[in-house]
Amino acid sequence: MKKNIGNKFVLYPTPVIVVGAMVDGKPTWTLVAHIGIPSHDMAMVSLAKAHYINRGVKENKALSINIVDESWLPEADAMGCISGNKADKSAAFSYTVGETGAPMIDRCKLTMECTVEDIYEVGAFENFMVKVKNTFADEDILTESGDKPDFDKFKPVLFEMLGYTYLKTGETLGKCMSFAKK
Ligand SMILES: Cc1cc2nc3c(=O)[nH]c(=O)nc-3n(C[C@H](O)[C@H](O)[C@H](O)COP(=O)(O)O)c2cc1C
Numbered sequence: 001m002k003k004n005i006g007n008k009f010v011l012y013p014t015p016v017i018v019v020g021a022m023v024d025g026k027p028t029w030t031l032v033a034h035i036g037i038p039s040h041d042m043a044m045v046s047l048a049k050a051h052y053i054n055r056g057v058k059e060n061k062a063l064s065i066n067i068v069d070e071s072w073l074p075e076a077d078a079m080g081c082i083s084g085n086k087a088d089k090s091a092a093f094s095y096t097v098g099e100t101g102a103p104m105i106d107r108c109k110l111t112m113e114c115t116v117e118d119i120y121e122v123g124a125f126e127n128f129m130v131k132v133k134n135t136f137a138d139e140d141i142l143t144e145s146g147d148k149p150d151f152d153k154f155k156p157v158l159f160e161m162l163g164y165t166y167l168k169t170g171e172t173l174g175k176c177m178s179f180a181k182k
Pocket of ligand 1: 016028029030031032033034035046047048050051052053054077079080081082083084085159
């Protein structure tokens with residue numbers, strides 16, 4: 001028997017990322033789990049309007065998406081516990097500035113630098129529609145062909161809201177569109 005548990009929002013788990021942007025010429029970092037895929041080369045990053053990082057994202061029209069794995073989860077988690085409105089987070093990571101002007105975390109194994117194409121306001125949130133300009137990956141997380149991440153080697157940390165927990169990514173089940181044939 002199914003139980004109606006109300007209008008609970010259960011569209012999780014989602015990958016968790018650290019967004020990077022420059023504010024007043026210095027990098028700042030914010031932990032974000034509410035991200036989306038509105039088209040094949042665009043992403044959506046949902047940031048509460050009150051966050052410190054938003055001003056930099058809007059002024060520079062650029063941000064980085066640093067995908068979190070377990071190797072730096074404590075440092076990533078810290079970026080969700082403190083606001084740049086209260087403390088300077090610029091020294092949290094060593095970083096490299098990409099062609100978009102967005103700072104990217106050196107220790108992150110999979111990073112996209114993006115330009116901001118549009119902003120949709122929904123309630124207390126600014127939803128940044130971003131286009132991926134460059135994707136940087138550690139060579140040791142790539143497939144043998146060397147042109148895409150191997151998610152048996154790279155394990156993004158996932159987030160779920162109701163339990164407010166982080167989860168591990170699982171194993172490969174098989175190729176998409178191969179199951180229908182079985
Ligand atoms: C697990 C986790 C996920 C979060 N996801 C989001 C999110 O998707 N969008 C958002 O606006 N804030 C999110 N936050 C909250 C911000 O990371 C947090 O308020 C941060 O301190 C804001 O930093 P800033 O003011 O320096 O930008 C999340 C926090 C945690 C711990």
